[in-house]
Amino acid sequence: MQDLPDWRLLAQPGKATSPIPAVLSNHPQADLWTAIYEGRYLDVLRSDTGRHVLGLTGSTTEGTTYEDQLATQLTNGPAEAQAELRAGMLAVGVALLQLFVQQGWTGPRLELDTAEIIPPVLANTLGAPTDWTAALLKLLEVDGERAYHLTSDPYLLVLSRILLVRILCGVADDDAEPAAEGPMAPASAAWWATRCLRLHQSLLDENAATLASQIHTLQDRTGKILTGTTNQECAPTLPESLRSELLARYYLERGLVNEIYDRHHESVADFTRAQEASGLQWKVTGALGRRTKFQKFDVSQLVVMAESASLDPQIDSNAKTASANDTKAPHTLALNDDTVLESIHYTDGGDPTEQGNLRIIDQCVLLAFCLNIKNTNPSDGLTFEQMKPYVSRVISHPNNWMVHTMALVLRSRLEAEGSRTVERSALQLQALVDQMPSAESHVTERLAYFYTLQLPSRWELEKELALRFASLGVFRSALEIFERLEMWDEVISCYQMLEQASVAERIVRERLAVTPDDPKLLCLLGDLTNDPAHWERAWEVSGHRYARAMRSLGGRHYHEKRYSESIACYERALALNPLFENSWFMLGCAGLQVEDWATAARAFLRTTNLDPDNAEAWSNLASCYLRQDKKLDAFGAFRMAARKHHDSWRIWSNYLYVSIDLGFFSEAIAALDRVITLSYPKRQDDCLDVDVLNTIVQAAIRDRVDVHGVPVGRQAAVIERLLVNSITSRISSVPRVWKICADFWFWQKRYVQALDAHLKAYRCLVTNPALDHDQAVFVEVAEGALELTDAYRNLGPLPATPDGDAVTAADWNYQARLILRSLIGRTKDTFGDHPLHDRLTETLAELKAPKT
Incomplete structure (x- = not known):
């Protein structure tokens, strides 16, 4: 039950008058945890244990770091003393973290004496006291992302991170995959470390992949303890x-x-x-x-x-x-x-x-x-x-x-x-x-x-208030807040909305006169002047660690169609911080432009990992896979794209072609239906790829099997709904569509519908106004008339229903002769000497001849 006080604190009721749990009375650090329960965090830091953990007592060895000093203490002495020291480190780390939250988020703020809290051995590495803040913020930089430079008392978070994350949980600053927890670390340390890292993330300009991975790993440790699936020896009985x-x-x-x-x-x-x-x-x-x-x-x-x-x-x-x-x-x-x-x-x-x-x-x-x-x-x-x-x-x-x-x-x-x-x-x-x-x-x-x-945080809340003022047009109040918070991005945005970009540039240059090597200000100047030299300088002065500079340069190169240079810039930026969805997407687009399919596919795949709902990235990824002849992977990517952007007929069209190519006929039928539904209002008859429709129908008629080994003919009911509800109800003037329908109905032995489809196909042809003078049209119509005549001959005498006595068309001969006679009479003067006109006449004579 050694750890119960810190677990109880995790479920603290939050009342100043709440009774302190009785378990504290017998705990080795009862005074520390009582002070934490009551919100007296400075008392914890000023206690004997607090001063010892912070290295404020005793001498220090020259050349050692604060972490080294703590690690040495944990390896000396009996196991009981080491365990007690770890428990003291946890209490001090929690007090530091809570005090940091109080200063920057919840209030009320306290006036703190920095020198009273910062360990001397750490202070020696920070330089002069006037440089402490900048040095501490440098320690909080992760993946090229910088912490907010006006963060309240950043040393509190730095010390808490050292104690909770580095020492107790054994996680180094650059560990993307943290190792196992430190020896005999208090069981709740991983949870408190997670909270510490989450606050650290909130200080950064952008999300950091390293922090995300560390938080995820530490949360998994805590989850195993709470669910009883851990092997950690000091896990408490809760x-x-x-x-x-x-x-x-x-x-x-x-x-x-x-x-x-x-x-x-x-x-x-x-x-x-x-x-x-x-x-x-x-x-x-x-x-x-x-x-x-x-x-x-x-x-x-x-x-x-x-x-x-x-x-x-x-x-x-x-x-x-x-x-x-x-x-x-x-x-x-x-x-x-x-x-x-x-x-x-x-x-x-x-x-x-x-x-x-x-x-x-x-x-x-x-x-x-x-x-x-x-x-x-x-x-x-x-x-x-x-x-x-x-x-x-x-x-x-x-x-x-x-x-x-x-x-x-x-x-x-x-x-x-x-x-x-x-x-x-x-x-x-x-x-x-x-x-x-x-x-x-x-x-x-x-x-x-x-x-x-x-x-x-307090400054984020003030920023939100300033943005609200800006949205209401109260720019002066918004600017006052932004300038006080030194949020220069927002200051520039305000001046740009006021169409005073020159004022914004002047302000940035004035700030650069004070801090000429500030990479963020240099990037802002680059944004204002569109001069890549400023982004390049930001990259250099940051020691090649400021990812934003490379992102800006990559975007500039892309828009100027220097795609290879753009790829190089985005690769550098993403090597520092891979959590930028837009940068991955732009890298993929640049890869497409230079036909570097492997780079493009990798970039779009990372984009979809970061944002599974990005349909355009899924579609581009599928295109890359097609270029690499990875058709099955392309099929999966197009399917995801269609799911995420359900209203894009272009995505559905790509999905349709890949499905047909690979033999996913049920998916192809659904995709064709969706393409027609989405694109018909704007594209009319062009919305249908007749070749694809014919492939589907012929696959069913010829008893082909799909990729799963299932006969396509089993999809007959679905195909029929496609033909009747989606296609012919909208597209009635394309002869080939009706011929495909006729083939389908004939396969179904529904001869009445088949003959009717043949007739509608011919009517689409014969209504062409160019028939009277265009020979190509005449040829097409004449051939259609002959096909219809054959259909009458073949289908007319067949039974209309399997069990009925009636035939499909009892007057089929008369109907066929009527069709031929009408066409012959209409085209006699213009195309009377054409061979097809002679065939029409001969066919009509055959129909008139008495049966023998």
């Missing part, structure tokens, strides 16, 4: 009620990480597991209600009906029947609109305020599902309508400061799209930014559910 709460949190956090890295399908599965672990029951349904003050009738409104399971009060102090006044909530602005109601007025039940209260963890689950809806759907009104009931269900019961804050952030994003709610949207964001320094709620309440939310 009470079942605690394990259920932890599983809910674990799956929530894993799902949120998947959302960060755009793995949305995996995140849905994780959120569902979190729901199952917590016992939450919920559904989205409809209820009658009104939205405006003057509405005279009720309409159906989406509503989330949710109910929490029974709970263990020791795990979650917020019972289902708790009052909304049990906790202080962030300032929630009223709408105060003269038309739109503050909230939907439901008339048949479903009002969120009338439903029972939810456990806080269940509110987090609902917000996670809401976030997934936003990330997996287009930004349109329907998506916002889907999200609103989730937010309303949470806002109706303010149980926790940060959970309610997250719900208000989501509501603010939704209301930014409405003309009557956009004002509250901006003002609510402003209120949330202003609340962070306040002490209205205890730090433990703010941090209790922080990791189960996708809460933006």
Whole structure:
């Protein structure tokens, strides 16, 4: 049970008045964990254990690093002392991480003495104190992606990462595939390390592949411990009620990480597991209600009906029947609109305020599902309508400061799209930014559910507020915020929207005068001037580590049709950070241009791995496979492209040809149907490839087998629906289509339909107005008349039905003579001396001759 306090902290109720678990009284680091429970993180760092772990006591060996110093301590002394040191490292690492979150995300901020916390041996490697921040941010650079340069107290994260990730979990900074955990590491260390890395990712400009891989591996370790499938010797024995709460949190956090890295399908599965672990029951349904003050009738409104399971009060102090006044909530602005109601007025039940209260963890689950809806759907009104009931269900019961804050952030994003709610949207964001320094709620309440939310940092929240101002045309306020946060990308965007690009360039040059070797500023100057020399300089001054410079150069080379140079640039950028879907896609396009099919295929395959819904990448990948004569792989890629872009007739057409070529006839039939349905409105008769249709029908008639060894003739019913419902109902003027239909009906021994198809084929020909003067048309029509005559001769006497006495066409001779006589008379003056005209006359004579 040695690890139980840190596991209990993972399920901390988040109340300043919550009792400290009794298990702490007998724990070796009882004072440390009690301080962490109460949010006194500085007390942990100032304790004897904290000072020892941070290397603030005793002497240091010159030339050693902080990590080396810690590693040496872990290899000396008896096993019991080493285990106690690891437990102390965990407590200090957790305190550092929580303090970092408090400083940059949740507040209230503290005035910290950096020299009091940074280990002297680490400080010696950072240079002069004035250079510490830049050196620390350099340590946080991953895969060529830099951390936000105004990050609050980055040394807290650096130290926490060293303790939790490097020492306790044995993960080096550049380990894409972390090794096994350190010897006898506390079992919860992997979970805390995951949280540390997730915060690290949030500081970077773009997603980093190394962090993604490390987080995934460490989360797997934690999952094995919680599900009891690990062989780790120090894995704790957790009470079942605690394990259920932890599983809910674990799956929530894993799902949120998947959302960060755009793995949305995996995140849905994780959120569902979190729901199952917590016992939450919920559904989205409809209820009658009104939205405006003057509405005279009720309409159906989406509503989330949710109910929490029974709970263990020791795990979650917020019972289902708790009052909304049990906790202080962030300032929630009223709408105060003269038309739109503050909230939907439901008339048949479903009002969120009338439903029972939810456990806080269940509110987090609902917000996670809401976030997934936003990330997996287009930004349109329907998506916002889907999200609103989730937010309303949470806002109706303010149980926790940060959970309610997250719900208000989501509501603010939704209301930014409405003309009557956009004002509250901006003002609510402003209120949330202003609340962070306040002490209205205890730090433990703010941090209790922080990791189960996708809460933006303080500077990201301010950036969102500035973007909201910019969208409203309040550029001066937006610029003030962007310039204070030194977010130069956004500053430039604002000036470009104001058509003042020269001002943006002047600002960037002024900043470069202060920091001439800043690769980000150099790239921004390159973007403004379109001068590749700035991107090249950014690449050089970064020591070939700033991937953005190569991405910009690659794009420039591509647009100037220097495709080989573009490939080289994108390869360098992606070698640093391979999580850029667009860079992989552009690399693939450049490969296509120079016919480097292997490079293009590799690039498009990585694109589809990063974004399985990118239909264009799937289609291009299939084209590469065709060029490499990998037809089966091309078939699979085209099938994925068709699934992801169901409304592209071009993709379906490519899928059709590959299916026919490989013998996937059932897929070909479905693809041909889809091509006709999608392209007919614009392309009319050109939407049908008659050769493909003929191949399908002939395969059925001739008893061919498909790639699975199944006779194509078994698809007769499907082929018939294709002919009748999709083709001939739309395309009735193409003679060959009717001839193919005639062949099909004849094979089916449905002679009436076959003869009718032959007749329709001839009518398509004979109605051509050029028949009277164009010899080529006359030849085609004459041959059609002779074919129709043969059809009358062959089919007319046959029984119409297998069991009936009636024939297909009792007057077939008369009908055939009528066809020939009409055509002969119409073309006699123009083509009377043509050999085919003589054949028509001879055939008519044969039909008139008496039978012998």
